[in-house]
Amino acid sequence: MxxxxxxxxxxxxxxxxxxxYNVGNLKSRSEEGWKFNTxxxxxxxxxxxxGSDPKHQAILARLKTTLQKAKAYTATRDRNLANMRFVxxxxxxxxxxxxxxxxxxxxxxxxxxxxxxxxxxxxxxxxxxxxxxxxxxxxxxxxxxxxxxxxxxxxxxxxxxxxxxxxxxxxxxxxxNVSLADLYTENNGTKVYLAWNAPTQCGEKCKIEMIKNDVCDQLCNYDHCAWDGGDCIDIPEQKPKDKDTAHCDYTNSVLYTNAIYNRAFGIKKRRVIAxxxxxxxxxxxxxxxxx
Structure with missing residues (x-):
């Protein structure tokens, strides 16, 4: 024990x-100190x-079975519905x-x-x-x-x-000790701590600028490229054979968010939030x- x-x-x-370490030493630098009334x-x-709850496990098992019967249990879904993700x-x-x-x-x-x-x-x-x-x-x-x-x-x-x-x-x-000033200040607003560079491709041939550009690019039309960011709705998806192409949901969200930023602010390199x-x-x- x-x-x-x-x-x-x-x-x-x-x-x-x-x-x-990851957030760049998240320590209060405010003159007020760490403990103050906001x-x-x-x-x-x-x-x-x-994830060890039997009820949770039963519902998850039923979902997997439903997806398998519908032939929609892709490599990406298999990775994101793995039991280890709910531990x-x-x-x-x-x-x-x-x-x-x-x-x-x-x-x-x-x-x-x-x-x-x-x-x-x-x-x-x-x-x-x-x-x-x-x-x-x-x-x-x-x-x-x-x-x-x-x-x-x-x-x-x-x-x-x-x-x-x-x-x-x-x-x-x-x-x-942490203060509000580590996350937000009236003068500068929200503080965002950044990590590594965001990926620029979600597949071997699907580049980030191809996603969510109002054109269905078949090279991006599968689940781990978010079905071309929604551009390929109601169009039969591609069936990649390589299981290693599967992405976790987090990577999918980064790719999709980056595509939206590209659409709103232009194509550029960005970093992932820490x-x-x-x-x-x-x-x-x-x-x-x-x-």
């Missing part, structure tokens, strides 16, 4: 160190799932503790789930609310969903959430969804 606890402690410390309320949103390693508990210790200026915490509730969570805590997917999806027929991007697409609709809020995954921790807390404004989120 003691060895297991020591191992978890090392893992958590390592994850915290990685988090701080000029407006700021809430925090997590998305969480427990709960207990990180949410430690992430919440890091928030309370290092960012306790946050007003309220919303945990978005498919109805699951962590068995260790004190649901009577007035600062924590469990939000079911049904509460934020306008079309219940689209549920259940196993796409984190579909869920993230709708979190700004949480009832009662602040106009400006922070979105985090449950494997993120604040490894040291794996770090995101400061979101509801009005901006809504505008992005409408685009």
């Amino acid at each position: 003691a060895q297991g606890l020591a191992l978890w402690t090392r893992i958590i410390n390592w994850m915290a160190a990685i988090f701080v 000029s407006f309320p700021v809430d925090l949103v997590y998305t969480w799932v427990n 709960d390693n207990g990180g949410l508990r430690y992430s919440l503790r890091s928030v309370e210790k290092n960012a306790n200026w946050i007003r309220h915490v919303f945990i978005v789930t498919n109805g699951q509730v962590p068995d260790w969570l004190n649901v009577e805590n007035p600062r924590v609310t469990i939000v079911k997917h049904e509460a934020i999806f306008d079309h219940p027929e689209n549920l259940p969903t196993f796409s984190s991007h579909a869920i993230e697409h709708n979190i700004y609709k949480i009832r009662g959430i602040s106009e400006r809020f922070i979105y985090m995954n449950d494997d993120w921790l604040f490894g040291q 794996h770090a807390p995101l400061f979101i404004e509801k009005k901006v989120n809504k505008d992005m969804v409408q685009r």
Whole structure:
């Protein structure tokens, strides 16, 4: 037991160190210090799932069977519906503790789930609310969903959430004291931490400038190129034979977002947002969804 606890402690410390490194040392540089009253309320949103839940596993298995019968179970879907993508390693508990210790200026915490509730969570805590997917999806027929991007697409609709809020995954921790100034300032607005260069191709021959250009390019007409960004709706898709061409949903979202940016602002090289807390404004989120 003691060895297991020591191992978890090392893992958590390592994850915290990685988090701080990835965002360029997310440490308060404001003269006010890290702990101060914000000029407006700021809430925090997590998305969480427990992949070991038998009910969750049964629903996922039925979806896979349905897709297989429809001959729509592609390599990309196989990669994104793998059981490993829904594993709960207990990180949410430690992430919440890091928030309370290092960012306790946050007003309220919303945990978005498919109805699951962590068995260790004190649901009577007035600062924590469990939000079911049904509460934020306008079309219940689209549920259940196993796409984190579909869920993230709708979190700004949480009832009662602040106009400006922070979105985090449950494997993120604040490894040291953090202030609002690390994520947002009145003078400069939202701070965006960037990582590596965004990919410029989603396939061997499909380039990013070909996606979502109002022309159906058959070279991009399959699932891991987002069916040419929607340009090839109702047109039979290509069937790539190489399983290695499959992308995870995250890569798909980067490609699609980059295509939208190209359309709006011109073709250029861009960088991917770092794996770090995101400061979101509801009005901006809504505008992005409408685009």
